[in-house]
Amino acid sequence: MLRGELFSTDMVRAYLEGRKLHTARPIKTQPPEDLQYPYGFITGSTDHREAGKFCWTHEEICDGRTHTVMPKHHPGDFMYCRETWAVSDVYGEGGAFGFDCSYKGGGIVRPCITRDFKRYCEWGKFFDRDGWIPSIHMPREAARLFFRISRVEAMRLDDVTEEFAREDGFTPHDGNSALVWFHVFWQATYGDAQWMWVYWTDPVTKEEALTNAQ
Incomplete structure (x- = not known):
């Protein structure tokens, strides 16, 4: 994953x-005040949906009351890291299209090369924006x-x-x-x-x- x-x-x-x-x-789902003892990860269960979740209980010896979260x-x-970024240049080489990305944290990389013109146009909209682009808008291709x-x-x-x-x-x-x-x-x-x-x-x-x- x-x-x-x-x-x-x-x-x-x-x-x-x-x-x-x-x-x-x-x-995201915080354990309630009466279930604050960290019992540990569930490694096996008759309910396969519970395996891999973390479990909280009332006390060290579980009395049946639990709170579980995956x-x-x-x-x-x-x-991968989604960070504040910008498209600083676009180019075409040998039938492929690429983009240079700069990052507010420092550095410039060339992360995306594609022969898909539609994808190139989708990236082009970022090149037309002024200033830094918020991290929430970073596609995976731009990640470094x-x-x-x-x-x-x-x-x-x-x-x-x-x-x-x-x-x-x-x-x-x-x-x-x-x-x-x-x-x-x-x-x-x-x-x-x-x-x-x-x-x-x-x-x-x-x-x-x-x-x-x-």
């Missing part, structure tokens, strides 16, 4: 500089950062440490720790969500991700 995730420019730069080892995303990504899946998910964890916001925040790409500055900046970003982006998925990422080439993703 290959899916995209939105990343801020600061987090893109953290990946490019090798400072970011994982990305944290809120668990993460968006699983170990072995692939992820690809990852394999190596591990998935469910973590409580209160358990985030300074070390974790630094591994997530945050740095201490302006008199505040990386942990403080992680919480500032989390609150501004995800609000009051207290549980998160942590996706540990290993960089791979675009070719590897496209070849191996199902």
